[in-house]
Amino acid sequence: MPREAPWVEKYRPRKLSEIVNQEKAIEQVRAWVEAWLHGNPPKKKALILAGPPGSGKTTTVYALANEYGFEVIELNASDERTYTMIERYVQAAYTMDILGKHRKLIFLDEADNIEPSGAKEIAKLIDKAKNPIIMAANHYWEVPREIRDKAQIVEYKRLTQRDIIKALIRILKMEGKTVPKEILYEIAKRSNGDLRAAINDLQTVVTGGVEDAKEVLAYRDVEKSVFQALAQVFATDNAKKAKIAVLGVDMFPDELLQWIDENIPYVYYRPEDIARAYEALSRADIYLGRAQRTGAYSLWKYATDMMTAGVAVAGVKKKGFVKIYPPKTIKILTESKEERTLRDSVVKKIMKEMHMAKLEALETLNYLKAIFENNSEMAAHFVVYLDLDLKEVEFIVGDKEKAKTIWAKSMNIEKKLKKEGELEARAREIRKEFEEVETTEEGEEIEEAEETTEEVQEETEEEISEEELEKATKEIEAVGRKKEEKKKGKQATLFDFLKK
Numbered sequence: 001m002p003r004e005a006p007w008v009e010k011y012r013p014r015k016l017s018e019i020v021n022q023e024k025a026i027e028q029v030r031a032w033v034e035a036w037l038h039g040n041p042p043k044k045k046a047l048i049l050a051g052p053p054g055s056g057k058t059t060t061v062y063a064l065a066n067e068y069g070f071e072v073i074e075l076n077a078s079d080e081r082t083y084t085m086i087e088r089y090v091q092a093a094y095t096m097d098i099l100g101k102h103r104k105l106i107f108l109d110e111a112d113n114i115e116p117s118g119a120k121e122i123a124k125l126i127d128k129a130k131n132p133i134i135m136a137a138n139h140y141w142e143v144p145r146e147i148r149d150k151a152q153i154v155e156y157k158r159l160t161q162r163d164i165i166k167a168l169i170r171i172l173k174m175e176g177k178t179v180p181k182e183i184l185y186e187i188a189k190r191s192n193g194d195l196r197a198a199i200n201d202l203q204t205v206v207t208g209g210v211e212d213a214k215e216v217l218a219y220r221d222v223e224k225s226v227f228q229a230l231a232q233v234f235a236t237d238n239a240k241k242a243k244i245a246v247l248g249v250d251m252f253p254d255e256l257l258q259w260i261d262e263n264i265p266y267v268y269y270r271p272e273d274i275a276r277a278y279e280a281l282s283r284a285d286i287y288l289g290r291a292q293r294t295g296a297y298s299l300w301k302y303a304t305d306m307m308t309a310g311v312a313v314a315g316v317k318k319k320g321f322v323k324i325y326p327p328k329t330i331k332i333l334t335e336s337k338e339e340r341t342l343r344d345s346v347v348k349k350i351m352k353e354m355h356m357a358k359l360e361a362l363e364t365l366n367y368l369k370a371i372f373e374n375n376s377e378m379a380a381h382f383v384v385y386l387d388l389d390l391k392e393v394e395f396i397v398g399d400k401e402k403a404k405t406i407w408a409k410s411m412n413i414e415k416k417l418k419k420e421g422e423l424e425a426r427a428r429e430i431r432k433e434f435e436e437v438e439t440t441e442e443g444e445e446i447e448e449a450e451e452t453t454e455e456v457q458e459e460t461e462e463e464i465s466e467e468e469l470e471k472a473t474k475e476i477e478a479v480g481r482k483k484e485e486k487k488k489g490k491q492a493t494l495f496d497f498l499k500k
């Protein structure tokens with residue numbers, strides 16, 4: 001199933017004027033960059049955008065580049081290669097400038113993660129810079145002193161709940177969707193001023209079905225730490241940072257492995273990098289298996305290192321914000337509304353027809369899935385037995401073509417059963433009538449009728465053709481009609497007698 005583009009990217013403002021409630025900051029950034037463009041570099045050649053997550057710092061840099069025609073060279077402070085890269089671009093920027101190409105703007109994210117050992121180097125590079133260097137940090141005071149001294153600070157405010165709600169409503173309008181007011185408020189409250197988190201929640205709620213919004217939000221709350229931790233693992237190329245990122249996650253390593261497994265293809269795009277990441281993951285899996293078999297749980301540490309550090313350094317990652325998806329196996333809540341409704345109705349039918357409790361029924365559903373995928377004959381019998389409709393069959397088997405085959409078979413079974421049922425009912429009626437009407441000479445014919453019914457039933461268990469069924473039905477009906485006439489005849493006599 002193709003996933004929809006993350007709304008945080010889709011609705012990232014392209015113009016500075018679209019950035020909400022950071023007017024003062026934007027004004028300072030504009031003035032600073034215009035000084036560069038007027039051939040008059042500002043005294044402080046670097047800028048530090050400081051403020052809480054999801055308040056618009058990265059957005060500012062890209063909107064700025066868009067409006068003023070810069071090419072952004074984005075570097076991450078936690079990447080050890082950053083220093084050499086900055087050096088290269090600081091030099092290259094000058095050359096490119098002379099050639100009249102796009103000016104380069106160096107964007108250094110997570111400036112509060114710069115190692116003290118590298119800070120001096122970067123400070124020197126700022127002195128030599130021929131092009132703007134913009135840094136972003138959540139905690140201004142954690143940016144190394146040497147760098148702070150060379151940079152102008154621009155403060156970003158934490159967005160208010162009102163700002164967040166306004167931004168969410170704008171997105172809903174563009175998507176043509178609505179969400180109950182109380183859900184919007186709930187999302188805004190939880191976001192704590194982080195518009196990125198709020199937009200992600202909104203997207204989950206809207207695509208997951210509004211009725212379950214509370215549940216979805218609760219779920220996200222529980223899993224919050226794993227979403228955050230994995231975003232960090234996938235944002236860094238630094239082995240140590242990747243390992244540290246998952247320390248606070250309350251999850252067994254095998255479950256964590258599933259999460260990482262699910263997200264690798266969204267983080268890496270080059271096949272060789274994806275392969276390398278999966279290679280690290282499979283080594284982690286080997287350690288986990290060994291720990292499980294031998295009880296040597298100290299191996300968990302190696303497994304976790306492999307799946308975090310090993311995966312983080314596997315190659316070149318996609319640019320921009322990484323959205324983390326829960327693994328499919330534990331993704332019930334992120335299924336579509338329709339899928340959930342179908343699951344519920346199938347489970348209810350299993351509970352009713354097979355007299356099971358919900359948990360048991362859920363387990364049975366898994367068996368049914370296996371049966372439906374592999375044995376359409378048996379599946380068809382279940383369809384009739386549980387009285388499933390075509391949509392439910394499609395949901396169980398997960399394949400439209402297979403569902404059609406099973407459905408066709410189930411219709412045949414249904415037809416046969418209907419005929420059998422009619423025959424049986426008819427035979428029952430006849431039997432009853434004969435019990436009511438005292439008879440001696442008709443006994444044979446009752447037996448005759450019963451035999452015919454039994455024959456038909458026996459045959460039905462084998463294979464019988466439509467014509468044979470038709471013939472047998474007619475026979476029985478004929479016998480029935482005969483009895484009817486006799487019965488009527490007898491009543492008439494009685495009636496006549498009474499009349500007399």
Ligand SMILES: Nc1ncnc2c1ncn2[C@@H]1O[C@H](COP(=O)(O)OP(=O)(O)OP(=O)(O)O)[C@@H](O)[C@H]1O
Nearest residue numbers: 008011012019020053054055056057058059195196
């Ligand atoms: N002030 C804002 N106005 C409009 N949209 C915003 C604003 N702040 C954040 N956003 C939205 O939230 C998303 C994340 O914002 P952004 O990447 O700019 O955050 P940030 O401040 O750089 O956070 P971090 O420190 O976590 O990197 C953006 O895609 C954008 O859609």
